[in-house]
Amino acid sequence: MLEFLFPKKCIFCERALPAGAAIEVCAPCAGSLPLFAGDYLMESGRAPNDRGCDRVICALRYSGTVRAALARYKFRARREYGHTFAALLCEKIRRVTAAAPGDGASGVGGAGCPPAIPSAPLAAPSIPASMPAHALALAPVFDLVACVPLSRSRARERGYNQAAVVAAGVAKYFEVPFAGRLLLRDEQALRQSSLRLAERRANASAAFRITAADAFARALSGKRVLLVDDIATSLSTLNACAAALKGHGAACVIGAVVASP
Numbered sequence: 346m347l348e349f350l351f352p353k354k355c356i357f358c359e360r361a362l363p364a365g366a367a368i369e370v371c372a373p374c375a376g377s378l379p380l381f382a383g384d385y386l387m388e389s390g391r392a393p394n395d396r397g398c399d400r401v402i403c404a405l406r407y408s409g410t411v412r413a414a415l416a417r418y419k420f421r422a423r424r425e426y427g428h429t430f431a432a433l434l435c436e437k438i439r440r441v442t443a444a445a446p447g448d449g450a451s452g453v454g455g456a457g458c459p460p461a462i463p464s465a466p467l468a469a470p471s472i473p474a475s476m477p478a479h480a481l482a483l484a485p486v487f488d489l490v491a492c493v494p495l496s497r498s499r500a501r502e503r504g505y506n507q508a509a510v511v512a513a514g515v516a517k518y519f520e521v522p523f524a525g526r527l528l529l530r531d532e533q534a535l536r537q538s539s540l541r542l543a544e545r546r547a548n549a550s551a552a553f554r555i556t557a558a559d560a561f562a563r564a565l566s567g568k569r570v571l572l573v574d575d576i577a578t579s580l581s582t583l584n585a586c587a588a589a590l591k592g593h594g595a596a597c598v599i600g601a602v603v604a605s606p
């Protein structure tokens with residue numbers, strides 16, 4: 346009944362979808378989304394003591410309809426979009442994970458972060474038909490899912506953390522715990538969007554901390570963390586969060602973002 350009165354709309358073009366659509370992407374948009382072509386936005390070429398992300402997985406190019414949909418998601422209270430963004434990101438993570446050899450346990454987040462294995466070239470848009478809770482037959486490749494935090498004041502003004510909504514969906518899909526409050530953003534840190542790149546880097550490393558009182562913080566040692574954000578324009582935020590996680594003992598941090606330019 347609710348769906349009859351308020352039909353679901355495609356998050357990209359806002360056309361009404363047929364009743365019962367599992368994720369909110371219409372067929373024409375599914376066929377024309379700017380998918381992120383490679384497996385990784387960033388692949389580790391890091392020094393062993395570098396504490397940034399080991400790898401960063403990206404689902405979509407931040408352009409056109411994707412950019413507009415993410416803006417509505419963040420600034421126009423379309424919190425429900427998070428479910429569909431999570432489904433799109435899960436599909437990309439699943440592809441990258443499935444490409445790794447072995448039983449699945451050695452995939453992307455396998456012990457000690459093994460070398461990246463390229464997946465098959467992306468021949469056609471790959472949109473999941475739905476996001477069932479038990480879609481994955483793979484062994485868990487991450488121990489927990491965390492998200493890039495918002496400052497308290499920003500969270501208050503928006504009403505939700507857009508990265509957390511996507512991350513919670515991803516955690517549910519992979520059936521691993523969601524550590525939504527593990528990372529904390531320093532209230533005093535300057536707003537990223539008003540800073541130049543060099544300033545952002547310096548600023549980011551000071552801006553993130555582990556919530557010491559969080560239950561996941563006490564058990565972080567040796568854990569493989571999937572760190573979710575909505576948009577990565579530079580990698581400074583993801584790397585700063587990864588450094589905080591590794592500073593508390595995380596063995597491996599794989600970033601996962603919905604979109605990047």
Ligand SMILES: [Zn+2]
Nearest residue numbers: 355358371374
């Ligand atoms: Zn559409």
